[in-house]
Amino acid sequence: MLFSELYGAYYNAVAAILKKAAEKPLTKEEMRQTVEKYAFGESFVTIEAALRNGDWPLLGEDGRSVLKNAPEMPLTLLQKRWLKAISLDPRVKLFGDCIPDFPEVEPLFTGEDYEVFDRYSDGDDYSDEGYIGRFRLILRAIGERTPLRFEVKNRTGAVSRFTAMPEYLEYSEKDDKFRLMTSGCRYGSVVNLGRIVSCEECFGELRGSPPRERRRAEETLVFEITDERKALERVLMHFAHFEKEAERIGEKTYRVSLRYDKDDETELVIRVLSFGPFLRVVSPQSFVNLIRERLMMQKKYGL
Amino acid sequence: MPYSELIKNFSRVRDYMREFYVYGFKSRDEYTKKSARSYDDEKRRMESLLGDRMRFRRTAEGKNVFLSIDTRVSRRNPLYKAWKAKSFTDGDITLHFLLLDLLASEKSGLSVPEITDRLSGVFPDSARVFDESTVRKKLKEYEAEGLVRTEKSGKSLLYSLSCPNDLAPCADMLGFFSEVSPCGVIGSFLLDKTDAGEGSFAFKHHYITGALDSGIAAELFAAMREKRSVILENANRKNDSVAKIVAVPLKIMCSAQSGRQYLMAFVPRFRRITSFRLDNILSVTAGEECERFDEYRAALAGMRKNMWGISTQSRGGDRLEHVEFTVRYGKNEPYIRQRLEREKRCGTVEDIDGNTAKFSADVFDASEMIPWIRTFLCRITEIHFSDPDTEKRFLDDLHAMYGLYGLGEEADGNAVQ
Numbered sequence: 001m002l003f004s005e006l007y008g009a010y011y012n013a014v015a016a017i018l019k020k021a022a023e024k025p026l027t028k029e030e031m032r033q034t035v036e037k038y039a040f041g042e043s044f045v046t047i048e049a050a051l052r053n054g055d056w057p058l059l060g061e062d063g064r065s066v067l068k069n070a071p072e073m074p075l076t077l078l079q080k081r082w083l084k085a086i087s088l089d090p091r092v093k094l095f096g097d098c099i100p101d102f103p104e105v106e107p108l109f110t111g112e113d114y115e116v117f118d119r120y121s122d123g124d125d126y127s128d129e130g131y132i133g134r135f136r137l138i139l140r141a142i143g144e145r146t147p148l149r150f151e152v153k154n155r156t157g158a159v160s161r162f163t164a165m166p167e168y169l170e171y172s173e174k175d176d177k178f179r180l181m182t183s184g185c186r187y188g189s190v191v192n193l194g195r196i197v198s199c200e201e202c203f204g205e206l207r208g209s210p211p212r213e214r215r216r217a218e219e220t221l222v223f224e225i226t227d228e229r230k231a232l233e234r235v236l237m238h239f240a241h242f243e244k245e246a247e248r249i250g251e252k253t254y255r256v257s258l259r260y261d262k263d264d265e266t267e268l269v270i271r272v273l274s275f276g277p278f279l280r281v282v283s284p285q286s287f288v289n290l291i292r293e294r295l296m297m298q299k300k301y302g303l
Numbered sequence: 304m305p306y307s308e309l310i311k312n313f314s315r316v317r318d319y320m321r322e323f324y325v326y327g328f329k330s331r332d333e334y335t336k337k338s339a340r341s342y343d344d345e346k347r348r349m350e351s352l353l354g355d356r357m358r359f360r361r362t363a364e365g366k367n368v369f370l371s372i373d374t375r376v377s378r379r380n381p382l383y384k385a386w387k388a389k390s391f392t393d394g395d396i397t398l399h400f401l402l403l404d405l406l407a408s409e410k411s412g413l414s415v416p417e418i419t420d421r422l423s424g425v426f427p428d429s430a431r432v433f434d435e436s437t438v439r440k441k442l443k444e445y446e447a448e449g450l451v452r453t454e455k456s457g458k459s460l461l462y463s464l465s466c467p468n469d470l471a472p473c474a475d476m477l478g479f480f481s482e483v484s485p486c487g488v489i490g491s492f493l494l495d496k497t498d499a500g501e502g503s504f505a506f507k508h509h510y511i512t513g514a515l516d517s518g519i520a521a522e523l524f525a526a527m528r529e530k531r532s533v534i535l536e537n538a539n540r541k542n543d544s545v546a547k548i549v550a551v552p553l554k555i556m557c558s559a560q561s562g563r564q565y566l567m568a569f570v571p572r573f574r575r576i577t578s579f580r581l582d583n584i585l586s587v588t589a590g591e592e593c594e595r596f597d598e599y600r601a602a603l604a605g606m607r608k609n610m611w612g613i614s615t616q617s618r619g620g621d622r623l624e625h626v627e628f629t630v631r632y633g634k635n636e637p638y639i640r641q642r643l644e645r646e647k648r649c650g651t652v653e654d655i656d657g658n659t660a661k662f663s664a665d666v667f668d669a670s671e672m673i674p675w676i677r678t679f680l681c682r683i684t685e686i687h688f689s690d691p692d693t694e695k696r697f698l699d700d701l702h703a704m705y706g707l708y709g710l711g712e713e714a715d716g717n718a719v720q
Binding site for chain 1: 307308309313324325326327328350351352354358360362364367369371372373374375376384386387388389390391393395396397399400401403404407408425447448449450464465466467468472473475476479480483484485486488489490492493495496503504505506507508509510511512517518521524525527528554555556557558559560561562563600610612613631641644645646647648673674675677678680681682683684686698700701703704705706707708709710
């Protein structure tokens with residue numbers, strides 16, 4: 001069963017407390033920090049009281065755990081079945097043979113049971129041994145904070161070489177591609193993994209103090225939705241992944257503000273166009289102009 | 304019942320979380336038609352689970368609550384927290400830790416009386432007593448979950464702990480698949496067993512509301528694996544009704560461009576394969592094994608080449624609808640031609656000349672393609688739909704767009720003057 005206390009934040013928090021309380025009793029502050037790490041905003045009051053007053057008699061009078069062992073829960077059948085399903089995914093090769101083998105377990109689902117139907121068809125090739133090797137090297141370098149020297153092919157086929165600190169990998173399900181966010185390189189900070197020809201560890205110091213997160217040039221897009229043909233639901237679902245606010249401004253009209261990365265503006269323009277006349281951009285004016293330009297060009301074709 | 308951070312039933316939190324996250328413009332009054340107290344409790348629970356991701360805004364209609372999450376920044380799906388808020392009793396949690404600890408200390412198995420006896424030794428003076436029946440029930444539950452295993456010894460059934468697995472080497476893999484895989488919340492449960500930090504992966508175009516339908520998806524997968532029919536409780540949001548439908552689940556189809564998940568199922572009553580939105584399914588009850596499961600699934604596979612989205616029926620009455628349109632692009636814009644190839648889900652792309660390409664397809668429902676076709680606006684030189692109503696609607700909408708941005712017929716008139 002998926003909705004079970006066995007996977008619950010309270011069980012995890014109590015397990016962590018009991019692990020720590022095996023050696024010595026926890027102070028109130030230590031217990032608070034542990035609960036905050038594993039559970040929710042109001043959990044501490046409940047958990048502390050239940051452990052202290054004996055409703056959950058898992059701490060002795062001296063405040064130490066009554067257990068003889070560090071609490072550890074084996075994997076449930078559901079967890080094993082999910083892992084088995086993941087072991088059938090082509091992308092799992094990127095991570096090596098880390099999944100334990102469960103020969104007696106049936107997968108929770110297979111590729112026959114599930115499909116992403118609108119993913120683009122030119123995604124990264126996860127069966128390419130070269131790609132797999134570079135992916136693993138990059139992933140390790142991210143964890144170990146090791147700079148990498150790259151050779152990258154651009155759209156025209158020209159190869160550029162540079163050294164950068166790999167920060168994190170970004171995956172798009174729609175594009176089915178990985179991109180690497182880097183820092184410490186003046187030629188740009190985003191590299192498509194599919195375009196990397198080679199990369200190797202480079203233990204030399206990179207200049208400057210690289211930021212952990214890439215800084216995005218953020219803009220706010222404001223548009224109005226006319227709720228016809230279920231446009232409201234479709235638009236809000238489609239743009240759900242942005243940080244956004246929606247408000248009702250009329251009986252069937254709504255205004256939405258969302259924050260977007262300026263680098264993705266062209267993509268956002270065509271996504272806005274896809275909603276036709278039910279979505280009208282209000283600001284910024286530069287974005288309105290981009291929509292207008294496209295419509296003016298379209299009108300010239302006489303449709 | 305006094306307020307508790309934990310919940311017994313997932314369905315209410317599923318509804319509220321989706322409302323706060325996807326919509327977020329409703330005022331308290333709109334939620335409180337059924338119960339003001341439920342709303343206040345759910346709001347408080349969301350604040351507790353999701354912290355500063357909950358936002359508030361004052362409007363003329365009152366205070367609005369909404370969830371604002373940039374999923375490109377948030378590396379772990381915050382909605383998974385709802386799945387970790389199941390309530391339990393004092394006895395459940397106490398017995399859980401004591402039982403697993405007891406079994407961890409024993410290499411050989413123990414019978415129920417032995418386990419009960421040893422548990423009573425932990426707190427000889429305590430009021431906390433677990434009788435044999437309670438212990439047996441919990442052990443049976445844990446055996447079904449896979450936490451403990453059994454072996455026969457004479458007439459006794461001996462219980463021992465299942466083997467633990469070290470997941471530390473899997474942390475990166477779990478961090479990735481917990482966000483992109485169906486029922487990814489299970490990966491999140493596994494990640495909780497590791498000390499993984501925020502992880503090495505971020506996600507673009509990342510839809511997270513599917514997390515709330517993970518329980519429904521898991522039940523449908525279980526039925527598919529066993530080739531069973533199911534009884535769906537399906538909500539009709541338009542008229543606020545719920546229908547019970549017998550169906551044979553064949554596949555879950557997910558959109559990477561909207562985050563919506565659909566069940567494709569054969570419905571005996573309609574005698575055809577149709578789709579159901581997972582977020583509209585309230586419950587799934589497993590039914591009988593379906594002898595014709597493979598036949599229905601093969602039929603769906605055969606239909607896929609004419610499905611743009613999830614529709615399996617035309618609007619105009621024809622079995623299939625034809626669509627074709629031509630796009631023009633500049634010498635330095637070969638990526639437009641590439642876009643047609645990589646974004647099409649069926650149909651063909653044909654080069655007319657070095658700067659013009661024609662896309663054509665036969666699909667069940669051409670109206671599903673319109674949002675995609677509009678993404679080529681500014682380059683469409685010709686477009687034809689076999690269904691005249693669809694073509695008229697496309698062109699009417701296009702003219703309405705011209706009007707929205709001051710490029711309508713009125714603007715043409717002004718230009719002449």
